[in-house]
Amino acid sequence: MIYAQASSLHAPYHLDNWRVAGVYTRAINLVGKSGNLLTLQRAGNGISPMSWVLRSHDFDSLRETLTSGCKVNVTPHYLELGKRKVYAPQRRYSLRLVSTASGGNTIPESYVKRGDETGLYGPLSSALSHPLHSELLKLMSLFRQTLRGRNVDWCSHLGKGPGLTPTHDDLLVGMLLAARLNGVLKDDRFFAASGSLRAATTMVSVAYLEYAARGIFASPLLHFAYALSKTERLPMAVEQLLSLGHTSGADTLLGFWLGLQAIRLL
Incomplete structure (x- = not known):
């Protein structure tokens, strides 16, 4: 038993x-x-x-x-x-994120610009170099449009990259984490204008995306989000996040950073 x-x-x-x-x-x-x-x-x-x-x-x-x-x-x-x-x-x-009064509108660059490999865009330090890759700029633009209430079908942008949770899917989970933490996404209709997610990506990734759209995240992502306001906990929280999957942690961290940039331009 x-x-x-x-x-x-x-x-x-x-x-x-x-x-x-x-x-x-x-x-x-x-x-x-x-x-x-x-x-x-x-x-x-x-x-x-x-x-x-x-x-x-x-x-x-x-x-x-x-x-x-x-x-x-x-x-x-x-x-x-x-x-x-x-x-x-x-x-x-409960794994539902509770947005804090201080939010999470910044993360020190030293925690992001590092050598951990992403699934499609090389090391984090390269992925964050300017100018950003056109695909990343496109994702940021679509993310802003969705947060502004416009109809965006995400299906053609999902499923890109290796693994059970492809790179673009992990990026979007990180972006949704940033949006929920900063209180700019308050309903569960993020994918309302999208077609079938199950036809676009893996069933594991669909589960994480649908939960993230509802403000529900794996515990390492929650620990990272809450550690942003308690800097003494941040180094360990970042390491735990980066340990997820082969590149999922780095992709999620990159997505969180992209989400913050998109939110600042709303």
């Missing part, structure tokens, strides 16, 4: 027809009948909006027994994957 340590308050209800959609070193993704995503996440990587967190040894032992496509048996109290029962967590945490 495995007892999940904690979960996101926003994770989908577990009574669904789940199947294993992907097995990775830090996450096991389950997809439901309606396309909902529930992630069993290895402890030590924070909490994602759609996740249950498992102890490291429990996660590792479960991971060894699973393959993509496995069916999941569901009961009111636990999920049964193979011969292992994963009990629903009792502790649930």
Whole structure:
């Protein structure tokens, strides 16, 4: 038996027809009948909006027994994957960002202009060099238009870059973090004029984007956002953010910086 340590308050209800959609070193993704995503996440990587967190040894032992496509048996109290029962967590945490009075309208350049690689634009220091890449300028322009209430279909701009969460998607999550933190995005209609996100990018990325549009973010992003007003916490928060994925952390940080620039021009 495995007892999940904690979960996101926003994770989908577990009574669904789940199947294993992907097995990775830090996450096991389950997809439901309606396309909902529930992630069993290895402890030590924070909490994602759609996740249950498992102890490291429990996660590792479960991971060894699973393959993509496995069916999941569901009961009111636990999920049964193979011969292992994963009990629903009792502790649930809100990952909704609360904008602060001081906001987060700046970040010291030394934390951004560094050598960490982004997915498409080289090291952060190069990506932030002027003039900015035309694709980044385009994203900033579209972001401003959306914040001003204009209809923007984001689908043709998503899914660009490597990984389960492509570069442009991570950029947009970072931009949404900046907008929510600074109180310039207060409703949940950011993608109202967009077509099907699921046709544009990966299901994992769609989940993060839809949560971000509602002001809900993975815990490392929240720690980073709140640390901007408490500079003694910022170095560690930036390092934790940059540790996400292969380039996801750097892409998200770049997106946050782009979002701040876009907001200043509103």
